[in-house]
Amino acid sequence: MAKILVAGASGQLGKHVVRELKLRGYAVRAIARDAGKLASLGIEDAVTADLTKPETMRGVCDGVDAVISCAGASMNINDFKDRQSFYEVDYQGNLHLLNEARKANVDKFVYVSLAGAENLRQTEYADAHEKIVEALRASEVKSVVIRPTGFFRFNLELLKFAAKGRGLVVGKGHCKTNPIHEADVATVCVDALESETSDIPAGGPEIFTRRETVEMAFAALNRKPSIVSIPPGLFKLMVAPLKLFNRRIYALMDFGIAVTQVDSIAPVVGSRNLRRYFEEAVKSL
Numbered sequence: 373m374a375k376i377l378v379a380g381a382s383g384q385l386g387k388h389v390v391r392e393l394k395l396r397g398y399a400v401r402a403i404a405r406d407a408g409k410l411a412s413l414g415i416e417d418a419v420t421a422d423l424t425k426p427e428t429m430r431g432v433c434d435g436v437d438a439v440i441s442c443a444g445a446s447m448n449i450n451d452f453k454d455r456q457s458f459y460e461v462d463y464q465g466n467l468h469l470l471n472e473a474r475k476a477n478v479d480k481f482v483y484v485s486l487a488g489a490e491n492l493r494q495t496e497y498a499d500a501h502e503k504i505v506e507a508l509r510a511s512e513v514k515s516v517v518i519r520p521t522g523f524f525r526f527n528l529e530l531l532k533f534a535a536k537g538r539g540l541v542v543g544k545g546h547c548k549t550n551p552i553h554e555a556d557v558a559t560v561c562v563d564a565l566e567s568e569t570s571d572i573p574a575g576g577p578e579i580f581t582r583r584e585t586v587e588m589a590f591a592a593l594n595r596k597p598s599i600v601s602i603p604p605g606l607f608k609l610m611v612a613p614l615k616l617f618n619r620r621i622y623a624l625m626d627f628g629i630a631v632t633q634v635d636s637i638a639p640v641v642g643s644r645n646l647r648r649y650f651e652e653a654v655k656s657l
């Protein structure tokens with residue numbers, strides 16, 4: 373039975389990857405920083421390690437056939453305590469993991485970047501992802517890069533906002549995207565273990581404008597939409613002070629502004645429906 377190391381196993385995506393691997397009969401080793409979150413996955417082979425601290429990573433890939441890395445600096449915009457930046461975790465941290473994978477001669481390294489990252493490199497978030505993609509391409513380890521659009525879970529922030537009667541679009545909100553459910557991305561990640569393709573963009577089944585996703589959040593709550601449009605330049609000025617308090621959250625906001633000003637559409641691989649997801653999520657708000 374092949375053994376797969378999942379980095380970032382406790383994250384929104386990682387949890388689904390672990391579940392999908394178990395369903396398909398793979399043996400799993402899980403790593404993340406937080407022992408409590410790892411324990412809740414119910415995996416015997418769980419290693420508490422910090423990707424940014426190579427001394428905690430030694431031998432982590434020993435006995436492993438392939439790596440799936442969904443590890444990156446936290447995507448939680450409400451957690452001001454976690455200060456590790458995208459360059460530190462997504463790039464440097466995954467570089468340490470790649471070094472371990474090389475030492476252990478793993479067959480394949482599946483890495484989760486994002487759709488359209490190549491065109492958003494002015495932002496730290498996309499640049500950090502692309503820097504590690506370059507390192508993977510330059511290494512002798514076979515790699516597959518998954519490029520999903522925004523996860524449904526991230527769109528939940530719109531619903532929480534709408535529940536407070538607030539809706540926000542940056543600019544006109546007319547740029548389009550096809551968000552994807554994390555479980556659908558997990559299927560793509562696990563399929564990638566057997567794939568010969570090196571780059572897999574992954575989007576959900578429906579394309580919406582950014583404004584439509586906000587309207588959908590209000591509709592799920594049975595509320596009349598109340599949407600404010602903020603010019604991207606003004607919003608950038610508003611979030612600039614965040615840099616002083618938490619560089620990661622600033623970088624996420626900076627990316628959010630940039631990505632909503634371009635279309636971010638990837639080939640349809642997901643099947644789950646965002647409207648239904650919002651309707652379900654409303655029940656537990």
Ligand SMILES: NC(=O)c1ccc[n+]([C@@H]2O[C@H](COP(=O)([O-])OP(=O)(O)OC[C@H]3O[C@@H](n4cnc5c(N)ncnc54)[C@H](OP(=O)(O)O)[C@@H]3O)[C@@H](O)[C@H]2O)c1
Binds near residue numbers: 379445465
């Ligand atoms: N969310 C989206 O819309 C989206 C879209 C496209 C691509 N992506 C990318 O997909 C990946 C997964 O996203 P996600 O939403 O699942 O993120 P997430 O929920 O924030 O999970 C991140 C995972 O990485 C781990 N981690 C963070 N820092 C670490 C460190 N220094 N050492 C070891 N592990 C660390 C976290 O666990 P601990 O905190 O316990 O360490 C967690 O398991 C990320 O790279 C993200 O950029 C996300």
